[in-house]
Amino acid sequence: MPVIFENTPAFAKALDAADPLRAFRDEFHFPQHEGKPVVYLTGNSLGLQPKAAADALKQELDDWARFGVEGHFLAKHPWYSYHDELTASTARLVGALPEEVVVMNQLTSNLHFLLVSFYSPQGKRVKILTETRPFPSDTYAFASQIAFHGGDPGKDLVEVQPRTGEHTLRTEDIVAKINELGEELALVCFGGVNFYTGQAFDMASITKAAHAVGAKAGFDLAHAAGNLHLKLHDWGMDFACWCSYKYLNSGPGSVAGAFVHQRHLGKELPLFAGWWGHDKAERFKMERTFKPMPTAEAWQVSNAPVFSMAVHRVALEQFDRAGIAELRAKSEQLTAYLAFIIAEVAKATNTNLEVITPNDPAQRGCQLSILAHGHGKSLFNKLTERGVIADWREPNVIRVAPVPLYCSFEDVHRFGGILKAALANT
Ligand SMILES: *Cc1c(COP(=O)(O)O)cnc(C)c1O
Secondary structure, X not given: OOOOOOOOHHHHHHHHHOOOOHHHHHHEEOOEEOOEEOEEOEOOOOOOEEOOHHHHHHXXXXXXXXXXXXXXXXOOOOHHHOOHHHHHHHHHHHOOOHHHXXXXXXXXXXXXXXXXXXXXXXXXXXXXXXXXXXXXXXXXXXXXXXXXXXXXXHHHEEEEOOOOOOOOOOHHHHHHHHHHHHHHEXXXXXXXXXXXXXXXXXXXXXXXXXXXXXXXXXXXXXXXXXXXXXXXHHHOOOEEEEOOOOOOOOOOOOOEEEEEOHHHOOOOOOOXXXXXXXXXXXXXXXXXXXXXXXXXXXXXXXXXXXXXXXXXXXHHHHHHHHOHHHHHHHHHHHHHHHHHHHHHHHHHHOOOEEEOOOOOHHHEOOOEEEEEOOXXXXXXXXXXXXXXXXXXXXXXXXXXXXXXXXXXXHHHHHHHHHHHHHHHOO
8 A cells, every 4th residue: 555655743653653563662772862762774784782682691691600511401591502592583584494594603704604515616617796896794705715715706706787877786687697607607695685785686586597507596694684574495595694783683793694495404515514513412422523413503613602692582582573574564664754755855955865775675675875965974974963873884875774673754754854954054
């Protein structure tokens, strides 16, 4: 049902009153600005703290104090199997089978571990194809893996470029590039959502095209997990990984996630092993020969970082209660409202605020990236001084993400007023 938007506080309040997820906002700590919660539009960089996080952490500290090493088995949430408690929620969140996911390590570490298994350059099949302007950590990971295998990153790492005058990529151009590289292509590895433009890629089509030329397909879902309605199993990608501190609200540097498609489980793939990947029934027999778990847990190397996982557990539990389909429905409406408000402000102030994120809801999550022509970092600083926490990316993009779990329509309306005031004063 299309809604005709209005740029008034009453209209924003009415949308909030009709929002079935509105109560979740009270479950988060908001930084304050002049006695009021800030307009927090940076959940794509670091999600807000769930109020339940402190008790969850304290539980583990108390159990450690009380039990010492025996907390591995006696803690309320036994540390020995802590990651198991995160599996079902994670699988629901990303649209995977429980055996396809594991929570472990950090994002770039997981990317490296998965590249060990899914980037095996052979003969002329050596290239990795990625999007234009991937997150720098991913570029470093790809280039170093290519060099590790004796290849030349300058030749073997290829980026799909946008057409002249365009900021985002067309699926047809991505598929054409995959076909062009053909037998030279070992792996296609894209972000689920590009961190800079906010473009969500058609992961199913990219995977299909990669497989059709004999390449593997993997995705970095840092900006997609908790943002898009993912269906990893059905989309058929070989692997994926994500972090938990952006849309998943699990705290700075918190534990990350990984997905390996069912068809690869229990197979002899190259893998960097550690004791937490060993068959858990026999782990403490401490035998010399590695016997991998027949699940994504085979990729675990170390025992679980329980303090991070404690926060991640309560953060995932919120997603379970809200439901990713319901969050996505709110996200589409809230993001459309933000796009409307930005256009209103551009008109009222006669400013060129170019949103480079696709307008099609199927090609974006909740982030909009604004190219503020003629306005540099000073505009961003003015927003910050007035209580908006947004995000600045060189050379001149302001990223704003109204996260549906805790942002309101009123936040978006307030942002419009502050943006307008900041522009009037630039
Ligand atoms: C945020 C982000 C990272 C950060 O990597 P860490 O290993 O968590 O520090 C990597 N890749 C992408 C695409 C990101 O958005």
